[in-house]
Each structure stands twice: as structure tokens, then as C-alpha cells.
Amino acid sequence: MGETARPLAGLDGDALLRAWERAGAIDPALRGAAVLSVALPDLPVAAERLPVGCRDTLLLALRVGTFGAPLTAVADCPACGEAAEVEADGAALLAALPAPDPVGEPPDPVEVDGWRVAFRLADTLDLAAAARCADAEEAAALLVQRCLGVVTRNDVPSAQEPPPDVLAAVSARMEQADPAADLRLRTTCPACGACWSAGLDVAEFLWVELAAAAVGLLLEVDALAARYGWAEREIVAMSPLRRRTYLDLS
Ligand SMILES: [Zn+2]
Known part of the structure; x- marks a missing residue:
């Protein structure tokens, strides 16, 4: 370190x-x-x-x-x-x-099954929005969605949302990349x-x-x-x- x-x-x-x-x-x-x-x-x-x-x-x-x-x-x-x-x-x-x-580089994109998903780390506004969700599951989904960057599938930009397992991988990487958040x-x-x-x-x-x-x-x-x-x-x-x-x- x-x-x-x-x-x-x-x-x-x-x-x-x-x-x-x-x-x-x-x-x-x-x-x-x-x-x-x-x-x-x-x-x-x-x-x-x-x-x-x-x-x-x-x-x-x-x-x-x-x-x-x-x-x-x-x-x-x-x-x-x-x-x-x-x-x-x-x-x-x-x-x-x-x-x-405060101006750190965003983490490397997650690459799973042909998907390449750029993301940023969650901030206070993301947490505040997630806190207004009805339950923890909805909050976790919203948090990832808000932090997604450019998404490509097989090197082609995709307007489609990645499938749940890819989003779960992004969510896990978001946590790993920001250990001081917990x-x-x-x-x-x-x-x-x-x-x-x-x-x-x-x-x-x-x-x-x-x-x-x-x-x-x-x-x-x-x-x-x-x-x-x-x-x-x-x-x-x-x-x-x-x-x-x-x-x-x-
Ligand atoms: Zn005890």
C-alpha cells in the first residue's frame, strides 16, 4: 500500500x-x-x-x-x-x-461473458437515493444502476442493461474497490x-x-x-x- x-x-x-x-x-x-x-x-x-x-x-x-x-x-x-x-x-x-x-481514477471495468461494464464508485448522493428505496434489494439494484458507465457487449456499445449476474459482479467489485466505505x-x-x-x-x-x-x-x-x-x-x-x-x- x-x-x-x-x-x-x-x-x-x-x-x-x-x-x-x-x-x-x-x-x-x-x-x-x-x-x-x-x-x-x-x-x-x-x-x-x-x-x-x-x-x-x-x-x-x-x-x-x-x-x-x-x-x-x-x-x-x-x-x-x-x-x-x-x-x-x-x-x-x-x-x-x-x-x-478525491480525484482518483475510476476502477477498471468488469469483464464477464463478453460484457464489459465501466462503473464508478458510489457517492453520498447514490447512498441517499438508495436509502429512499422500499427494501435492501431494490436499494442495491439502484446503487449499481446509478454507477454504471459505458457498457459494451462483444465490443459493441449496448443500450441494454447487463444481466443480473453481471450486475452482481459489478456490485461486488464496487465494494472491493472502495474498502474504506465499510x-x-x-x-x-x-x-x-x-x-x-x-x-x-x-x-x-x-x-x-x-x-x-x-x-x-x-x-x-x-x-x-x-x-x-x-x-x-x-x-x-x-x-x-x-x-x-x-x-x-x-
Ligand atoms: Zn454476546
Whole structure:
């Protein structure tokens, strides 16, 4: 593997509040991309068009930069149903992922039975569309359909949709080509000892933390503004340590 992913600079107070406002007002499926668009305004492509693995690697990098490396998630044990705490080191997770490439080349086409099917990796808009499907099967089919590129059969361009087994091969290759889109944490159930790998929805995970941090920051603004009469902008621009120190003075 080449270069690996690294933490990003953390969100400052102002960016944190802007990310929270922007992401809180939209479809939850778009939140991760909305947070990235605030954190990384100079991305070469719109955040919602980043391949999901690239998006999630950047979100994890932003999470480690903003809230630190240790992370604790809660997952239900598939064996006994007990809710188990899953602890992970976000920096180690990042170091195991390839460096995100927002303008990466599309993967090689899939070639099966005379079909040659070009495809791109799924992005946030694809996932949001799939999330509106009635069931998982329909969602998986829509995801592949949306990502198909040029299709040829025996070297002749085909307007016909490839048969299900070819689409299944494309779907499998889409997943293989974007492993960071399915981040997993190895864990052991404290109740029954079962080992499994829990999926980490990094966009949702970061959103919950970010919303809590934004509300916490506004509570500090409220308390300091009431006590000292300072403007919101001034209070938000202070370091967290300085705000806490003022709040601890009585
Ligand atoms: Zn268990």
C-alpha cells in the first residue's frame, strides 16, 4: 500500500457551529458530506460526489483531528443481543487506510461473458437515493444502476442493461474497490465472548459528537455572554481552555 491516511486539522469553534447548522438542516444521509464541505471548502469535487470510502476516510481524519483518536461506539452483539461498548483507536484505523484521493481514477471495468461494464464508485448522493428505496434489494439494484458507465457487449456499445449476474459482479467489485466505505471494528462481547466486526458509520458517529459539542459550545457562549457581555464571535474564537477557565471563576 502507498501513503496512508492521516488526521486532518480539527474544526475550530466557528467551523464547528457552521458544520452543525448546515448538516442539521438537511437529509441525514447528506450530513457527512455537508460537514466535509465546511471543513474542507477547497475540495476539488463537491463533497457529496466523493466516493463514500474517500468521504469516510476524510470524516475519520476530521474526527481524530477535532475530538482525538480514542473512540467508543456501542454495538449490539449478534450472538446474544447485549449492547457492547466497542473501543477503537481512530489514528490506528486511519493509518490502515489508503490516503484519500478525491480525484482518483475510476476502477477498471468488469469483464464477464463478453460484457464489459465501466462503473464508478458510489457517492453520498447514490447512498441517499438508495436509502429512499422500499427494501435492501431494490436499494442495491439502484446503487449499481446509478454507477454504471459505458457498457459494451462483444465490443459493441449496448443500450441494454447487463444481466443480473453481471450486475452482481459489478456490485461486488464496487465494494472491493472502495474498502474504506465499510469501516469495521473488531470486538468481543463482554457478556458471551463472541467475536465479531461491528460496522462503524463514521458520518453518523461524528455527527452525534459534533451536535453535542456545538450545543455545549453555545451553552458556554450563553454563560459567558451573560456574565461578561462579550459578543458570541469573541467567545467562540477563544480556545476551549480559556472559556473553561473563565467559566470556572466564580
Ligand atoms: Zn454476546
